[in-house]
Amino acid sequence: xxxxxxxxxELRSRLGEPRLRIxxxxxxxxxxxxxxxxxxxxxxxxxxxxxxxxxLSDHALKGVGxxxxxxxAAFARWLSQVGYAPDQSWLVYDEANGGFAARLWxxxxxxxxxxxxxxxxxxxxxxxxxxxVTDLIPDFAPTLVDVRYAASATADFGEVxxxxxxxxxxxxxxxxxxxxxxxxxxxxxxxxxxPGAVNRPFADNLDPSGRFKSPEQLGAEWRSVLxxxxxxxxxxxxxxxxxxxxxxLAMELAGxxxxxxxxxxxxxxxxxxxxxVATGDA
Numbered sequence: 001x002x003x004x005x006x007x008x009x010e011l012r013s014r015l016g017e018p019r020l021r022i023x024x025x026x027x028x029x030x031x032x033x034x035x036x037x038x039x040x041x042x043x044x045x046x047x048x049x050x051x052x053x054x055x056l057s058d059h060a061l062k063g064v065g066x067x068x069x070x071x072x073a074a075f076a077r078w079l080s081q082v083g084y085a086p087d088q089s090w091l092v093y094d095e096a097n098g099g100f101a102a103r104l105w106x107x108x109x110x111x112x113x114x115x116x117x118x119x120x121x122x123x124x125x126x127x128x129x130x131x132x133v134t135d136l137i138p139d140f141a142p143t144l145v146d147v148r149y150a151a152s153a154t155a156d157f158g159e160v161x162x163x164x165x166x167x168x169x170x171x172x173x174x175x176x177x178x179x180x181x182x183x184x185x186x187x188x189x190x191x192x193x194x195p196g197a198v199n200r201p202f203a204d205n206l207d208p209s210g211r212f213k214s215p216e217q218l219g220a221e222w223r224s225v226l227x228x229x230x231x232x233x234x235x236x237x238x239x240x241x242x243x244x245x246x247x248x249l250a251m252e253l254a255g256x257x258x259x260x261x262x263x264x265x266x267x268x269x270x271x272x273x274x275x276x277v278a279t280g281d282a
Contacts, residue, residue: 004253005212006091006117008129014089015045015132021082022047023092025056025101026123029187035095042133044093044126048082048140050104052242065268066187066240067103069154075107076145083140086113093119093126096210099202102245106261110154111147118249121211155235155260160269163235164196164276170229174202174238174247175266182279187239190270194237195278200225202238202246212253219254232258237265 014020024047026035032053039049050056052067055078061068070078090108094100101118108116119126127133155163163169173193178184180199185191193199204221207213213221226234231251238244241263248259262268269275 005120008125012131019088021088021090023050025050025094027052027100045134063271065264069263072148076147080142080145084145090116093122096122096124099243102249103242106245110149155262160262169233171197171235172200173197174244176201188267192277192279195276202243205250215254231256234259235262237262240267241265
């Protein structure tokens with residue numbers, strides 16, 4: 001389909017390729033054991049499991065959000081455990097819309113792995129197509145892994161604070177509109193958004209079937225959000241640095257490359273109650 005997404009049909013045709021690594025990232029914020037239990041019951045043949053809390057976050061880190069981005073060395077340890085190699089093709093999926101799979105997609109891209117794609121429509125589309133599943137858990141020999149996040153991949157608190165009033169840049173929040181406006185807040189102790197941010201809910205990247213919109217449609221919609229701001233002057237955030245990666249993926253699919261992730265996102269921003277908070281649409 002693209003260098004960002006893979007179709008069910010293509011994945012089905014590539015099952016068993018020795019250099020293809022498949023990762024199941026199904027997760028439920030309300031029941032953090034549910035995704036792994038679903039994986040153990042039935043998953044795409046050959047898939048490993050990546051747990052958002054255990055493998056793709058480091059909760060020992062404080063003040064940097066609900067899903068702290070693990071240090072590169074910690075991510076390297078997980079990659080080593082699952083037999084990572086730089087010449088592999090990676091395919092990642094979650095239950096349906098890519099909201100969790102995009103986190104692993106972004107992390108791999110951030111450490112320089114370019115051959116990684118997300119399954120369009122996720123596990124739900126795989127099942128709907130009658131594609132095979134298994135409960136067999138693969139065992140890969142550990143490898144030596146040493147990776148680093150690209151310095152250009154992330155924005156820190158100081159950068160986000162500075163761009164609040166910099167109209168030549170954009171801070172884009174991927175949360176649903178009512179959360180952005182501060183009307184509801186089911187997960188964090190403070191409602192609202194970073195002043196100066198604009199809202200692009202990650203669900204807007206999908207069509208009614210739950211698959212990604214076409215690159216052309218995404219490009220038009222994202223240019224409307226960004227105006228004349230170049231893609232490499234955009235920083236993405238959400239509640240905890242997870243679904244923001246969905247917006248990064250959608251922009252990549254549209255050919256708009258070079259944006260950054262503010263990994264602490266809203267939950268990290270409000271960890272210091274002295275930081276400014278806005279509500280409403282502005």
